[in-house]
Amino acid sequence: MGKRAKTDPEGGMKAILKLPDGKIELPILVGSENERAIDITQLRSETGYITYDNGYGNTGSCRSEITYIDGEQGILRYRGYPIEELAEKSRFVEVAWLLISGELPTKPQLQSFSELLTRNAALHEGLRHHFEGFPPDAHPMAMLSAMINACSCYHPELLEMEDESHVLEGSAKLLSKVRTIAAFSYRKSIGRPIIHPHPKLSYTRNFLHMMFSQPFELYEAPDVVDRALTLLLTLHADHEQNCSTSTVRMVGSSGANLFASTAAGVCALWGPLHGGANLAVVNMLRKINESGIPLKEFIEKVKTDPNLRLMGFGHRVYKNYDPRAQILKKTADRLLNELGIQNPLLNIAKEIEGMVLEDDYFIERKLFPNVDFYSGIILSALNIPANMFTVIFAIGRMPGWIANWYEQFCQKAKIVRPRQIYTGYATRHYIPLDQR
Numbered sequence: 434m435g436k437r438a439k440t441d442p443e444g445g446m447k448a449i450l451k452l453p454d455g456k457i458e459l460p461i462l463v464g465s466e467n468e469r470a471i472d473i474t475q476l477r478s479e480t481g482y483i484t485y486d487n488g489y490g491n492t493g494s495c496r497s498e499i500t501y502i503d504g505e506q507g508i509l510r511y512r513g514y515p516i517e518e519l520a521e522k523s524r525f526v527e528v529a530w531l532l533i534s535g536e537l538p539t540k541p542q543l544q545s546f547s548e549l550l551t552r553n554a555a556l557h558e559g560l561r562h563h564f565e566g567f568p569p570d571a572h573p574m575a576m577l578s579a580m581i582n583a584c585s586c587y588h589p590e591l592l593e594m595e596d597e598s599h600v601l602e603g604s605a606k607l608l609s610k611v612r613t614i615a616a617f618s619y620r621k622s623i624g625r626p627i628i629h630p631h632p633k634l635s636y637t638r639n640f641l642h643m644m645f646s647q648p649f650e651l652y653e654a655p656d657v658v659d660r661a662l663t664l665l666l667t668l669h670a671d672h673e674q675n676c677s678t679s680t681v682r683m684v685g686s687s688g689a690n691l692f693a694s695t696a697a698g699v700c701a702l703w704g705p706l707h708g709g710a711n712l713a714v715v716n717m718l719r720k721i722n723e724s725g726i727p728l729k730e731f732i733e734k735v736k737t738d739p740n741l742r743l744m745g746f747g748h749r750v751y752k753n754y755d756p757r758a759q760i761l762k763k764t765a766d767r768l769l770n771e772l773g774i775q776n777p778l779l780n781i782a783k784e785i786e787g788m789v790l791e792d793d794y795f796i797e798r799k800l801f802p803n804v805d806f807y808s809g810i811i812l813s814a815l816n817i818p819a820n821m822f823t824v825i826f827a828i829g830r831m832p833g834w835i836a837n838w839y840e841q842f843c844q845k846a847k848i849v850r851p852r853q854i855y856t857g858y859a860t861r862h863y864i865p866l867d868q869r
Contacts (some may be wrong), residue, residue, distance in 0.1 A: 437588070451746035452480060453792045462493075465744030466501055483852045490749070494679060495846065499836050500671045506799075511671060512536070520760050525666040526550065526636050529832035530860040533604050533839065541641075547636075549605040554613055554630035554639065556688040557587040564621050573824045577611070583693035584610060592690045603691050604835050607649055611831050614638070615824045617645030622820070637662045640828070645816070649681040655796060657771040661811055662825075664764055668757045668804060669826055671833025677708070680762040683835045683849040688761060689836055698834045700829050710822040714745040714810035715819070718778040728784050738795050744781075746789060752799040768814050779810050 446461040448471045457480055460472040470493045477483050486492045501510045509516040512531050519528055523537075530538040530546055538546060563583055567576055584606070585592060591603040613630055620627050620643075628643045631651075638654050641662065645652040652660075672678070680701040685694040723730055735743045748755055751761035760784075769776055784801055789795045812822050 434859060435550055452482060454580075455480070461664055462496075466503070479854070480563050483854075485854055490681075490705070492847070494674055494730070495682060495841065495844075497837070498535065500673045500833070501860070504748070504750040504752050505670060507670070507751060507756050509756050516668065518758055518759065520664055520667055523667065524636075525663050525670070525829075526658055526671050528667050529608055531605075532832045532836040533600075539810075544649040546601075546605065546614050549602070550609040551630075551634060553606045553609040554632075556610060556613055556617070558721075560584065560587050563625070564617055565590050565625075567621060569622065569623075569624060571581070571618075571622065573615065573618040573622055573821055574699060575704045576621070577614055577824055577827060578613045578696045578703075581611065581692055582696040582698060585690055588692075591692075594691070594839075601840055604839075605834075607691060607695060607835060608831055612640040612828055613643060614641060615828055617819070618646055619818070619821055624695075624763050635659070637666065657768055661768045662758065662815060663762055665808060665811060665825065666829035667758060668750070668808075669829030671830070671836065675749075676704070678833060683844075685838045685841050686846050686849045688848075691835065694838050695831065695834045698830070702830065703823060707827045710744065710803075711805040711809035711812070711826075712819055712822045713771070714782075714805050715778065715813060716824075717744045721781055728781065728788060732785070732788050732792065738820070743785075743789070743795075744798070746795065746802055747798070747800040748803045749759055751801065751803065753832065754801045755803040758802040758806055761804065761811060762802070764806045765810050768811060768837070772814060774814055776810065776814065777844070778813070779807075782806060782810060792868050 445463070448456045448461055450457050450459055457476065457674055458558055459476070462470045464470075473484055484492070485724070500511065501513070502508065511519060511528065511575040512535055514531070514537075517529075526547055527538060527543060541623065552645065560580070560583060563580060564576070567579075588603075588606060591599060594600055594603065595822075615629050626648060628646045628648075630639050630644050634642055637659050641654040641658070642652055674682075681694045681698040683698040685691075689697075705713060732743075737743050765779055768774075787807070789800065789802075795801075809822060812825060817825060
């Protein structure tokens with residue numbers, strides 16, 4: 434077991450907040466990596482004041498043992514394990530178990546969990562018919578969210594989590610069925626027959642099978658493709674209290690079940706500022722390639738044009754090179770080389786990165802490549818269509834959502850209820866319709 438929180442939240446150091454009409458002592462909390470927070474849970478009840486933090490960039494919404502990020506140093510760890518080690522040595526199912534349970538699985542645990550995933554890959558026949566109600570051009574993310582929610586109707590025994598065995602069963606069902614739903618959504622969107630899961634294939638190979646096989650021809654993913662997809666899912670498995678994960682915890686705090694909470698996470702992830710960023714990178718690179726604009730000229734335009742953004746650079750948390758981006762850059766090189774793909778977008782991306790990392794304008798603003806900069810190129814090389822990019826992200830993030838939902842469930846967390854600074858009208862009195 435790794436080290437955990439250093440101090441008792443009820444004792445130790447205090448911060449003194451001076452107010453116009455008095456002062457208050459507030460406890461200081463210290464995390465296991467020495468990060469510090471001022472506990473303001475009693476601020477409003479004792480002083481009448483609240484804090485204002487638009488976007489929650491300086492607000493700790495929970496205490497968590499799942500994921501640690503040091504944005505200044507470019508560090509990401511799941512349950513204490515560096516992302517670099519997990520990316521190199523683990524499989525996605527192993528990482529999923531780690532995030533949800535807190536420890537790396539033993540060989541029997543991993544085998545049992547894998548078998549549980551295999552047994553739960555198929556969808557209830559009634560649920561499968563729900564796909565027929567969607568129009569042919571329905572977005573796969575819309576179908577994914579709706580179908581995850583609908584899953585709860587067919588597994589009412591999992592709406593109330595009573596012990597760890599229920600959580601394990603619910604986690605396996607959700608992790609297994611989310612890839613089936615995703616693949617079925619894709620097949621529906623292109624008018625092809627649904628391909629059912631194969632009981633002999635691994636987690637990622639099974640997903641690729643359901644995506645690309647034909648009734649008369651089984652798709653067998655090359656090892657390099659399987660490894661690249663596994664790596665993508667692993668790198669996206671959790672990322673602390675981002676928008677979608679915070680949404681899952683917030684919805685779960687109301688007592689909402691695991692299916693409803695993660696379906697809400699899918700909706701939050703769908704936003705172009707969150708899960709859709711890698712598609713924005715690919716679109717940017719395509720426009721550069723098609724326009725033929727010199728890269729130096731493009732970079733200069735980014736500096737001067739407020740309406741032009743350099744997609745894939747900068748991060749809300751990282752003020753250094755996103756460690757996931759470094760891993761994906763190497764993966765993109767290896768994948769395209771082994772598949773014999775000549776993708777001009779990768780060359781453009783690498784040239785842009787080289788220019789930006791030597792440009793004081795971007796260095797001073799701490800704009801470094803993030804996870805989205807290379808992930809879209811990899812997904813394109815895997816023949817994943819653009820409207821499925823965010824769906825792949827959702828499959829990868831599912832273990833983190835489950836882990837965070839379960840953690841707040843075990844913590845018996847209060848229902849989330851932020852305050853606000855009201856800026857509307859003061860008291861007004863009703864004016865009859867004929868006098869307006």
